[in-house]
Amino acid sequence: MSKLRLAVLVLAIGCPGSAVAQNADGRGACKADYDKYCAGTPPGGGRVVACLNKQQHQLSDACKKVLASRKTQ
Numbered sequence: 001m002s003k004l005r006l007a008v009l010v011l012a013i014g015c016p017g018s019a020v021a022q023n024a025d026g027r028g029a030c031k032a033d034y035d036k037y038c039a040g041t042p043p044g045g046g047r048v049v050a051c052l053n054k055q056q057h058q059l060s061d062a063c064k065k066v067l068a069s070r071k072t073q
Helices: 003-014 017-022 031-037 047-054 061-071
Strands: none
Touching: 031 047, 047 061
């Protein structure tokens, strides 16, 4: 499994059901943002989410919503 697919899977597992259902095609709400800002970040230990949170003001609205929902859990 590629690192990118693993990262997307980790994000999908950590997302609330509505976010996963919204992105049932498997790419996830943050895939484009991950590719743009965090492609070199190895998955695991919350590193991808931490990287995306650093880019919060530049992320897509869909990804911001997913990350915000993770913070409220």
